[in-house]
Amino acid sequence: MIRGKFITLEGGEGVGKTTNLAFIKSCLEQYKVTVTLTREPGGTELAEKLRQLLLNKDGEAISEQAELLMIFAARAQHIKHVIEPALAKGNWVLCDRFTDATYAYQGGGRNINRCSIEWLENLVQKKLKPDLTILLDAPIEIGLARAKKRANLDRFESEKTIFFEQVRQSYLFQAAQYPERIKLIKADQPLTLVQNELAEIIETFF
Numbered sequence: 517m518i519r520g521k522f523i524t525l526e527g528g529e530g531v532g533k534t535t536n537l538a539f540i541k542s543c544l545e546q547y548k549v550t551v552t553l554t555r556e557p558g559g560t561e562l563a564e565k566l567r568q569l570l571l572n573k574d575g576e577a578i579s580e581q582a583e584l585l586m587i588f589a590a591r592a593q594h595i596k597h598v599i600e601p602a603l604a605k606g607n608w609v610l611c612d613r614f615t616d617a618t619y620a621y622q623g624g625g626r627n628i629n630r631c632s633i634e635w636l637e638n639l640v641q642k643k644l645k646p647d648l649t650i651l652l653d654a655p656i657e658i659g660l661a662r663a664k665k666r667a668n669l670d671r672f673e674s675e676k677t678i679f680f681e682q683v684r685q686s687y688l689f690q691a692a693q694y695p696e697r698i699k700l701i702k703a704d705q706p707l708t709l710v711q712n713e714l715a716e717i718i719e720t721f722f
């Protein structure tokens with residue numbers, strides 16, 4: 517059995533991940549691969565419970581370290597029970613966010629040092645890294661205006677503007693560090709142009 521590929525989609529709030537995730541899935545399926553669509557934090561029963569705790573803005577304040585550890589606890593479950601088994605049976609895994617989000621949100625947004633994140637990444641993921649990452653990037657005012665149209669803002673969406681600016685800059689830093697893996701798309705252009713670029717990236721990847 518040939519191991520599947522691991523593809524992740526990243527971006528700040530309101531950049532259009534949900535719409536484009538469905539589009540990427542349909543592009544992949546044109547190449548006759550079986551796609552396992554999943555998300556982080558989440559993807560298993562326990563990881564989805566951790567997600568609820570992470571996104572809930574009521575109740576006890578979550579420390580930055582607790583937040584980071586909850587994200588990697590969810591990731592450990594997700595890798596063991598969903599991602600690795602799917603890849604092993606030849607499925608392609610398409611994941612809405614992964615560890616680049618941790619470098620952006622916890623590293624950039626919360627100012628947690630990179631070494632701590634790298635240490636947890638090595639512990640939890642061992643050799644597992646995405647084969648391809650697509651980063652949707654837009655100025656934060658555009659993304660936030662879209663995100664704020666939704667009814668209830670979660671704990672991350674309720675952060676201050678500076679937090680989102682740091683998240684965006686960290687994502688761009690990651691993209692500059694790993695240009696082979698991370699493909700950057702401007703998300704503030706018409707959807708048809710975004711999707712033309714997505715289709716091209718997928719075609720080149722195959």
Ligand code: TMP
Pocket residue numbers: 556557587612613614615616617618619621622672673
């Ligand atoms: P979503 O908006 O893509 O559903 O993701 C939920 C939130 O989780 C989003 O605001 C970003 C946050 N998050 C982190 O802070 N660190 C992570 O490693 C991941 C995967 C998500």
